[in-house]
Amino acid sequence: MGIGNVSERRLAPPEVGVSVVVLALGPDATSSRSRLWMPLVRRVRQPFLGRWALPGGGLNAGRSLEQSAYGALESTTSLHPRYLEQLYTFGDPDRSCGGLPMVSIVYWALVGNAEARDFREGDNVKWFPEDELPELAFDHRAIIDYALWRLRTKIAYPDLAAKLVGETFTLSQLHDVVEAVTGEQVDLANFRRRILASGELEDTGAKERVGHHRPATVYRYISRAAPGPWNPYDWTGSAPDTPRDARSPDGDGRPADDDPLSALMPTSR
Amino acid sequence: MGIGNVSERRLAPPEVGVSVVVLALGPDATSSRSRLWMPLVRRVRQPFLGRWALPGGGLNAGRSLEQSAYGALESTTSLHPRYLEQLYTFGDPDRSCGGLPMVSIVYWALVGNAEARDFREGDNVKWFPEDELPELAFDHRAIIDYALWRLRTKIAYPDLAAKLVGETFTLSQLHDVVEAVTGEQVDLANFRRRILASGELEDTGAKERVGHHRPATVYRYISRAAPGPWNPYDWTGSAPDTPRDARSPDGDGRPADDDPLSALMPTSR
DNA sequence: ACAAAAGTGTTGACGGTACACCCATGC
DNA sequence: GCATGGGTGTACCGTCAACACTTTTGT
Numbered sequence: 001m002g003i004g005n006v007s008e009r010r011l012a013p014p015e016v017g018v019s020v021v022v023l024a025l026g027p028d029a030t031s032s033r034s035r036l037w038m039p040l041v042r043r044v045r046q047p048f049l050g051r052w053a054l055p056g057g058g059l060n061a062g063r064s065l066e067q068s069a070y071g072a073l074e075s076t077t078s079l080h081p082r083y084l085e086q087l088y089t090f091g092d093p094d095r096s097c098g099g100l101p102m103v104s105i106v107y108w109a110l111v112g113n114a115e116a117r118d119f120r121e122g123d124n125v126k127w128f129p130e131d132e133l134p135e136l137a138f139d140h141r142a143i144i145d146y147a148l149w150r151l152r153t154k155i156a157y158p159d160l161a162a163k164l165v166g167e168t169f170t171l172s173q174l175h176d177v178v179e180a181v182t183g184e185q186v187d188l189a190n191f192r193r194r195i196l197a198s199g200e201l202e203d204t205g206a207k208e209r210v211g212h213h214r215p216a217t218v219y220r221y222i223s224r225a226a227p228g229p230w231n232p233y234d235w236t237g238s239a240p241d242t243p244r245d246a247r248s249p250d251g252d253g254r255p256a257d258d259d260p261l262s263a264l265m266p267t268s269r
Numbered sequence: 270m271g272i273g274n275v276s277e278r279r280l281a282p283p284e285v286g287v288s289v290v291v292l293a294l295g296p297d298a299t300s301s302r303s304r305l306w307m308p309l310v311r312r313v314r315q316p317f318l319g320r321w322a323l324p325g326g327g328l329n330a331g332r333s334l335e336q337s338a339y340g341a342l343e344s345t346t347s348l349h350p351r352y353l354e355q356l357y358t359f360g361d362p363d364r365s366c367g368g369l370p371m372v373s374i375v376y377w378a379l380v381g382n383a384e385a386r387d388f389r390e391g392d393n394v395k396w397f398p399e400d401e402l403p404e405l406a407f408d409h410r411a412i413i414d415y416a417l418w419r420l421r422t423k424i425a426y427p428d429l430a431a432k433l434v435g436e437t438f439t440l441s442q443l444h445d446v447v448e449a450v451t452g453e454q455v456d457l458a459n460f461r462r463r464i465l466a467s468g469e470l471e472d473t474g475a476k477e478r479v480g481h482h483r484p485a486t487v488y489r490y491i492s493r494a495a496p497g498p499w500n501p502y503d504w505t506g507s508a509p510d511t512p513r514d515a516r517s518p519d520g521d522g523r524p525a526d527d528d529p530l531s532a533l534m535p536t537s538r
Numbered sequence: 539a540c541a542a543a544a545g546t547g548t549t550g551a552c553g554g555t556a557c558a559c560c561c562a563t564g565c
Numbered sequence: 566g567c568a569t570g571g572g573t574g575t576a577c578c579g580t581c582a583a584c585a586c587t588t589t590t591g592t
Contacts, residue, residue: 016285093332101330172543189545214542217545456555461573482563482571483563549583551580551583554578559572563569
């Protein structure tokens, strides 16, 4: 543990870890609408002992960064995200707050309603609504803001909303998610057409009645994965179904600044 | 965060470093057009001794990641990029090739014609055209492919093309850059309109005569950066892109472009 | 019949593409 | 004049927002 004095620390290799910003839909006390919640864990060490922080952990040798993120999330919160993507790597010196230089590879994740129930709440692990966060350790507040920005700019893509809402859903539910995330109103009629035209939704045949009105057809998200050599990991080896949708680098007309990494990562061979 | 709030770090800390994919325009032996070139350095250690690899280095304690990338680039190639952005962090176990676990925080950079002349070529540092790369060390080939993909999908934004071509330029030059990068033909008339309509170009008043024909007006890129400090809650995703320059990090090394990180990085204090 | 949500049709604005056309310059 | 690249005009097409409209359900 005790690694010498300050001057020695500056030369020491930096600490490296992964952190995860996890986002899920939850109730809004007032408006009956949904809003975003995220799990935080209380720190049990210095610095920032007692402060809330993002779930995270060290790198597991022998596992990919993504697997490490998945594992860190599972061990701290027992959550199994439906979506997991690298966000950014932070490593500026002044974020270490006097400690060792600290590099955090941050992922962001979405969990559906079903998965969110796996969550084990405790004194040191709790959900917080996105707009009522406590004081956070390190620069985690800024990281969260960035993750939220990323979600809001990408939520237009059907798959992201689908990850948040769950396995199957009606178009109204999907629509509500988008409105809850962006905070803006979206014309339902046009939303419906756009989404259906994307070809990424499949009619399950089921119908769902919300009120006592006309039932809505229930859809499922289908990944239009490239037929190529795609290796569906299997982050944990234990997760029953963690279908991460494969998105081909160019296969679809998606301009997104998204990652084709899936296809070119060394594992894909 | 990283400082294992849960499981202990089981193994030795991984090696951490930065690497940079540098892209610049250069001549094409045949077609008189331009194509992309990039500098590589020959490894002088195991593993992959003698193989070509991306310029890179370790993290400098007391410096931001971006500054470390900038510094690594300067010390290996003496290049000063006009644009520098974090690309992705690689850390899968099978990229270490039997050595220690290795995490590479990869940046990508653009240098203009003027800056490219600072380059010191040597036996162990050379430019290579993008489509005639030698065998590369580690997974650097895949990393480069990803950086190229990123460039090609983002080149539509005027600022990127401007970084490649230099301080001032004619619309034809800018157009040539885009065609060289994407490999596709772009209607010049429409290109001109689109670019000018973006409001990111400014007429310098100068004219430039290439052949013995009508002189072309010379433009300069002007960043439409929002004046004043951003409100972290203002990102509502409206602005898809906020151009920026990568300047010498002793000013302020700021990250990325399509993201608001610039505003929230700890250094901004 | 009525209310409320599901789902459809229609229109018009806007942005981008294709391509014809005029302008400036040196020979 | 004529060749060459710089620069403009215009018609067309696809996409999407706005919003009126029809359908299906339970009471």
